[in-house]
Amino acid sequence: xxxxxxxxxxxxxxSSITINEQVFRRQxxxxxxxxxxxxxxxxxxxxxxxxxxxxxPFTHQGRTYRVCMNCGLSRDFNLQTWETHGxxxxxxxxxxxxx
Ligand SMILES: [Zn+2]
Numbered sequence: 001x002x003x004x005x006x007x008x009x010x011x012x013x014x015s016s017i018t019i020n021e022q023v024f025r026r027q028x029x030x031x032x033x034x035x036x037x038x039x040x041x042x043x044x045x046x047x048x049x050x051x052x053x054x055x056x057p058f059t060h061q062g063r064t065y066r067v068c069m070n071c072g073l074s075r076d077f078n079l080q081t082w083e084t085h086g087x088x089x090x091x092x093x094x095x096x097x098x099x
Pocket of ligand 1: 053069
């Protein structure tokens with residue numbers, strides 16, 4: 001009887017070690033994923049994303065432009081030709097206060 005009980009306890013210990021190992025591996029994978037996302041976001045902030053997901057054009061303070069939903073960069077939009085043109089650039093709210 002005592003022998004069976006001890007064997008059972010040992011099995012429980014072994015299975016809990018396996019679970020700990022699984023949790024540890026999952027945490028490591030999660031950490032790697034978070035780091036990759038952070039790196040991706042940093043690159044997006046510096047360079048803009050690989051393929052911009054542009055919003056519909058809208059006019060604000062005499063400018064018509066579209067804004068990327070992913071990285072926040074904007075591109076000018078020509079209402080006459082209905083074309084997006086020019087380089088993507090970060091919106092600078094500071095220069096509206098000057099003049
Ligand atoms: Zn973008």
